[in-house]
Amino acid sequence: MGSNRTPSSVPSWASQRLSTVWHELRQALDANPEFADGATVVDAGGGSGGLAVPLAALGHTVVVVDPSPDALAALERRAAESGVAERVSGQQGDLSSLADVVAPGSADVLLCHAVLEVVDDPADGLTAGLEVVRRDGLVSILSANRHAVVVARALSGRFAAAEAALADPDGRAGPADRLLRRFAPDELVALAESVGLTVHSLSGVRVFTDLVAAGALDVDVDARAALERLELAAATDPAFRALATQLHLLGSRR
Ligand SMILES: C[S@@+](CC[C@H](N)C(=O)[O-])C[C@H]1O[C@@H](n2cnc3c(N)ncnc32)[C@H](O)[C@@H]1O
Known part of the structure; x- marks a missing residue:
């Protein structure tokens, strides 16, 4: 990770908010030849499919597990509207009992984005979630900083x-x-390692974006792209990462 920090084209849904996450996830998926024909992705707490649907559009098969029936209904609509309904499914469930709805060891990739902040016990939740990931499978965690x-x-x-x-x-x-x-950056890394992950990268997401004054992005047509490049360039620098709104950790299950 980190060798190519030029932003990949970000779908409009991601806009400025998730451009770093999208770029890093795509890079990790694209770098693995095993995923060339599509990976099996489980998006725990994936909500209405903001990430599941664009991943399905790339050819991956995504199962969103979320306790919210409303979110799952929105996911179904979004997947249908985007023409990827056959590669996206929703299951009502909880991170702490993910293996009740997804076969253990069956997932190539587990996403756990903006969920550890709201579960009862993040270590127990993550441990349970990892049960569905195959050995060496990719794990992407996004958490508030x-x-x-x-x-x-x-x-x-x-x-x-x-x-x-x-x-x-x-x-x-x-x-x-x-x-x-x-989480602080070192806390998130310690949590990931404690549940059996090998950590590959830790990036800051939205170091600057949430601090930018309203209107600054409309100054010229290149402003948004320039901000995306700036975010990527700063994302792994510990000084900037320490202040990012979210932290993005990529690792693999040992
Ligand atoms: C802030 S949203 C994040 C949605 C999406 N992952 C994202 O990054 O945009 C948190 C999601 O976690 C779900 N959630 C809450 N408690 C959960 C739990 N115990 N297990 C799994 N998902 C949970 C919520 O229903 C909601 O869809």
Whole structure:
């Protein structure tokens, strides 16, 4: 990873929000000749298929497992509208019991994006989720970064919430915070290694994007592409990564 940091074409759904994740995931999938005819992907907590549908459009077969019936209904509509319904399916289920709905060891790839922040126990959840991944299978984890919330709250003038997030061991910005926890880069790596992953890369997602002033992207036609390139260039630099809104970890199951 990291050898080619030129953005691959990002589908419009991803826009600025997930361009780094999309680029890195595509690079990891494209680099593996075993996936040339399509990988079997399980998207745990995949919601309405924002990632599942474009992955299916690349030829992969994706199972989204999510507890929300509404999200799964939206997934079904989105897959049908995009013409990939035959390669996308939804299953109601939970990360902590993924093997109840997906055969153990059957997945080439597991996505666990923006889910570890909301489950009861991230280590137990991830351990259970990994049961469905074959040995050496690819695992992509996206999680909220505890440092970013402090900066975001402070920049929006919510200094007490910033202070709370800075002091809280779970990185929560007070009791009304919708997330149960956030991770520092070393915490996410330690969690991944503790459940049996070999970590290949850790990147910051949206180092700058969420800080850009409204209107800055409309300055000229190249601004969005330039910001994407900037994000990719900075994503693995520890100083910049430390402040990214999210952290993207790629690893494989040992
Ligand atoms: C913030 S959304 C993320 C959706 C998608 N993965 C993404 O990155 O855009 C969190 C998703 O996790 C799902 N979720 C919540 N608790 C879960 C659990 N215990 N196991 C699996 N998914 C869960 C929610 O229903 C929701 O679709």
